[in-house]
Amino acid sequence: MDYLYAFLVGGGICLVGQILMDTTKLTTPRILVIFVVAGAILTGLGLYEPLVNLAKNGATVPLPGFGYSLAKGAMDGAKEGFLPALAGGLKNTAAGLTAAVVFGYIISLVFSPKSKR
């Protein structure tokens, strides 16, 4: 049952992205920004957490899930004090971000640009 929800929610979020790409003139980077910020705001309003509990990776793998981790970390930190509120967001996403930067850097140095067919 978990898998069905993951499929439906994850697919649904991508579907929204595709519709935005096709029907508006928004470029892909802007759509990514909108999704991350929307995820953070929905988390702040307490609307994204139920979705994560329902669909698990279906809600955390798409980009709103990145916003969710950032906001969730900051909100969890806020319960302990001001400094943990500042540190919480990045602490929650540190592994993924660091991997993206380091591995991305290595990949970019190793591979050369491919001509577009």
Add this chain to the structure above:
Amino acid sequence: MSKQKQQQQQTKKPKKEVTKQYEQYVKQFTPKPKYFSNSAKAFIVGGLLCMAALYIQNLLIDSGMSEKDAGAIVTVLLVCLAQLLTGLGVFDSLGKFAGAGVFVPITGFANSMVAPAIEYKKEGPVLGVGAKLFSLAGPVLVCGISAGTIIGILYYFMK
């Protein structure tokens, strides 16, 4: 002078009409995005990607990992896989096929780092690759971290 101006005005009006006609002419040949098939592909590919992520996460949890750690490892795996595929030049074709299905999940974020960095490799490892790694990911990080942190601070004061 006045004759020239008149001539210019005369040539200007038809020009606008010509460009309008040309635009209409071009519109006939530009393919309309296939809304339905694009959306279906994005839905199915995105959904499958999330299902696969859940499957791997469940495997890791079964092998005795905490849910939080397993989630982090799944994210790292997806990011590395997407960046490797970008380096190999496969991600482009994937993106053409599935559109938002691969760009909206975290794989799209990973791709948006490597893709410009590789293109600007000629400008050197520091100001080329090092800087361009963030040319698309930078806005996402700046806006995302700002939004998340502001929410956390608001939460701190409202509590």
